[in-house]
Amino acid sequence: MNRITALAATVALAAGSLALTAPTQAAPARAYKVTAKANLDVAVAKEDTVKVRGRVTPKAAGEKVVLQQRVGNKKTWKVTAKAKIKRNGTYVLKDKPSTPGAREYRVLKPGSRGIEKGFSKPVEVQVYRWEKLINRPAGPSVNLTPAYVYIGAEGYASSLATTTSGTPSSIEYTLGRKCTELRATYALTDGSATGSSGAVTVTADGAVLAAHPLAVGTIVADEVLDVTDVFRLKLDLSTTATPAAVAAVATPEVLCTR
Structure with a gap:
């Protein structure tokens, strides 16, 4: 084996060794996909019920989804309802607002079966309330x-x-x-x-x-x-x-x- 051939063999062997010892990266975990839509854009407090409907993919029948909301300029989300996912992957969540003001709703599907949690996009609802004029x-x-x-x-x-x-x-x-x-x-x-x-x-x-x-x-x-x-x-x-x-x-x- 001449000197050039020997050098090429050494480089190839080193590259193969590095390839064998390099850490393998795990495939990114899949997350639940959640859609959401409200039945009302405008609601009256203590009178109307906001119904949020949507679908979870993969279906996850029998597992729970969580309704969250935040009012006005608040940054934190508050849990207001839970429901089971139907066999076809759909769900219905309900909320009867008691206070006025703009609010956002979103739906969370917690992680399970090796699939990460997923959130729907926020849905906006404007809530009004009847109040006494003299107050x-x-x-x-x-x-x-x-x-x-x-x-x-x-x-x-x-x-x-x-x-x-x-x-x-x-x-x-x-x-x-x-x-x-x-x-x-x-x-x-x-x-x-x-x-x-x-x-x-x-x-x-x-x-x-x-x-x-x-x-x-x-x-x-x-x-x-x-x-x-x-x-x-x-x-x-x-x-x-x-x-x-x-x-x-x-x-x-x-x-x-x-």
């Missing part, structure tokens, strides 16, 4: 006070009523473009004299949403007004001094995110 901070108020009123022999809590007959009355509330609906009943109270009258006007950022004449026995019940994107809401009421009348905005509520 929100009020702006300018004239001749109106929170009261429990009777209209048609029925009691209404958390209402607004005029205090001095014949005097213009008004109150303003800042909704801050965070609400979508206003619902209320408008009427003269049972304490108003026969033959008395009044009126109510609802305005939003200067635009009239509703205007109603009022008389004893006339009730505008559970009227719902669209206040989407409204910043400032104003209620104006008027009553006759003789016969004396008391006008009321009975149990007004707004549907807001916060």
